[in-house]
Amino acid sequence: MKDMKIFSGSSNRPLAEEICQYLNIPMGEANLGRFSDGEVSFQILENVRGADVFVIQSTCPPVNEHLMELLIMIDAFKRASAERITAVIPYFGYARQDRKDKPRVPISAKLVTDLLETAGAHRVLTVDLHAGQIQGFFNIPVDHLFAAPVILDYYRRQDLSNYVVVSPDTGGVERARAYAKRLNVDLAIIDKRRERANVAVVMNVIGEVAGRHALIVDDMIDTAGTLQRVSEALIANGARSIRVCCTHAVFSGPALERIAAAPIKEVVVTNTIPPDAWGEREHDKIVCLSVAPLLGEAIRSIHEETSVSRLFI
Numbered sequence: 001m002k003d004m005k006i007f008s009g010s011s012n013r014p015l016a017e018e019i020c021q022y023l024n025i026p027m028g029e030a031n032l033g034r035f036s037d038g039e040v041s042f043q044i045l046e047n048v049r050g051a052d053v054f055v056i057q058s059t060c061p062p063v064n065e066h067l068m069e070l071l072i073m074i075d076a077f078k079r080a081s082a083e084r085i086t087a088v089i090p091y092f093g094y095a096r097q098d099r100k101d102k103p104r105v106p107i108s109a110k111l112v113t114d115l116l117e118t119a120g121a122h123r124v125l126t127v128d129l130h131a132g133q134i135q136g137f138f139n140i141p142v143d144h145l146f147a148a149p150v151i152l153d154y155y156r157r158q159d160l161s162n163y164v165v166v167s168p169d170t171g172g173v174e175r176a177r178a179y180a181k182r183l184n185v186d187l188a189i190i191d192k193r194r195e196r197a198n199v200a201v202v203m204n205v206i207g208e209v210a211g212r213h214a215l216i217v218d219d220m221i222d223t224a225g226t227l228q229r230v231s232e233a234l235i236a237n238g239a240r241s242i243r244v245c246c247t248h249a250v251f252s253g254p255a256l257e258r259i260a261a262a263p264i265k266e267v268v269v270t271n272t273i274p275p276d277a278w279g280e281r282e283h284d285k286i287v288c289l290s291v292a293p294l295l296g297e298a299i300r301s302i303h304e305e306t307s308v309s310r311l312f313i
Contacts, residue, residue, distance in 0.1 A: 210238030
């Protein structure tokens, strides 16, 4: 079997180190830096000819910097004759413009998939895409994992009697329904209208939340504007308490301040985006779970050419 080698960009090196520790292999040696004008500089410091290479890089803020790093690293491995290059992208940025929903707008997600393929990626491993159809934008294999097993394991160790799972919008109903089914609780839905990017207006709460504890389930939290309004709407409709879980903690702009001010007891996130990217390591309401074992098992399965489906629930 060809050698497996794992390399990391600068966006989430702690997660890459956790994955290497889980798989009991050393991190690949490389120099990643910047020229004086800010251009990305990269050099592989070991032989990768014929190797099965995994490049771990979330395209989290600063998104453009991290995306460019990933493209340049993939190009370097291609030119160094790696047999297969897998881009491991725990958080896939540029996923929110996945269709032309307005006149004269780009389909940014498709552009990024084209860039990854042109750079030389042979396959992609990612977690909780903002829109599942982005898998179809690729002409190479995509392994799309879900963080649900990690998050559900956390909640199954707790008392969830009198809880209801809440989808913050109609687009997330399928995800919320899956959580509700596996936690054996009821489902509620927020009917929300977004007038412009990062601005949400809550319209109606569909489902019974009065006198119950609400668990809001989403794929990502960006500015937390939606989260703040949804939590306030649930309290106004009689919810006893609010808890939140999501996969990607983008936490841009006033997100942390809004979470602190909102009537939320706890926010559970994963480390697809490192806590350092939030601007602070600790927050009273935030619990961060690791997806390193999940990604580690997926990488092992890809390398050994075995099924990845065992990682789904």
